Amino acid sequence: MIPNDMAFSFKRLQFPVRLAFAMSINKSQGQSLSVCGINLENPCFSHGQLYVACSRVGNPLLFIYAPEHKTKNIVYQKALE
Numbered sequence: 001m002i003p004n005d006m007a008f009s010f011k012r013l014q015f016p017v018r019l020a021f022a023m024s025i026n027k028s029q030g031q032s033l034s035v036c037g038i039n040l041e042n043p044c045f046s047h048g049q050l051y052v053a054c055s056r057v058g059n060p061l062l063f064i065y066a067p068e069h070k071t072k073n074i075v076y077q078k079a080l081e
Helices: 049-054
Strands: 036-039 062-065
Touching (some): 036 049
C-alpha cells in the first residue's frame, strides 16, 4: 500500500513494445523463415539478392514495403547472353 500523505505523486508512463529482429539479405541465405518483411526503400544492389530475400519464406507470409510499388531487379547481364 502506498501512503496518501506523501508530498509528491507518482505517475506511470507505459508504451507498447514489440519484439523485432533484423537480418541482412546475405545473412538470411540458408535460413527458413515463417514470416518475413522486406524493406525496399533502398533497392537491392547485387544480382540475385531480391530472389534470395523473397525465397526465404515457406509460407505466403511475405510482406514487401516498396514506397513506389516497384523496385529494380539487378540482373547479371552475361547470364542472359
